[in-house]
Amino acid sequence: MESKHKYFSLAELLRSETAEKRGIPNVPSADVVAELHRLMDYLDSVRENYGAPIRVSSGYRSPALNAAVGGKPTSQHLKGQAADLVTDDLKKLGNVIRRFGGFDQLIYEHVGGARWIHVSIAPEGRPPRGEVLYITK
Ligand SMILES: [Zn+2]
Numbered sequence: 439m440e441s442k443h444k445y446f447s448l449a450e451l452l453r454s455e456t457a458e459k460r461g462i463p464n465v466p467s468a469d470v471v472a473e474l475h476r477l478m479d480y481l482d483s484v485r486e487n488y489g490a491p492i493r494v495s496s497g498y499r500s501p502a503l504n505a506a507v508g509g510k511p512t513s514q515h516l517k518g519q520a521a522d523l524v525t526d527d528l529k530k531l532g533n534v535i536r537r538f539g540g541f542d543q544l545i546y547e548h549v550g551g552a553r554w555i556h557v558s559i560a561p562e563g564r565p566p567r568g569e570v571l572y573i574t575k
């Protein structure tokens with residue numbers, strides 16, 4: 439499946455520092471790749487509205503990688519439906535996503551010294567929940 443995205447690449451959504459460091463394979467199924475393409479469509483629109491660079495710190499996670507980073511077993515990262523986003527201005531990014539809508543979950547995460555925004559798309563055939571959550575650990 440070949441589809442073009444303006445701002446995001448499959449490689450960026452598959453790349454994981456933890457996977458590289460620990461030698462954990464992070465290879466998606468064809469179904470997951472299809473979901474990652476839907477996710478990139480969404481992220482492209484967000485990026486267009488935001489108007490500045492957005493970095494993906496975590497996209498797809500294989501079950502082994504998800505366990506290694508302490509993700510929930512139900513995480514949408516396992517399905518290729520979620521990405522963790524980092525920018526210079528997370529508050530602005532959150533506002534842009536909320537205004538744009540169409541997301542399943544938007545989670546402001548503040549873990550240790552790190553901050554990022556988790557955004558997910560709904561599975562095909564289910565309307566997006568538009569849920570906004572805050573997680574501080
Ligand atoms: Zn996440």
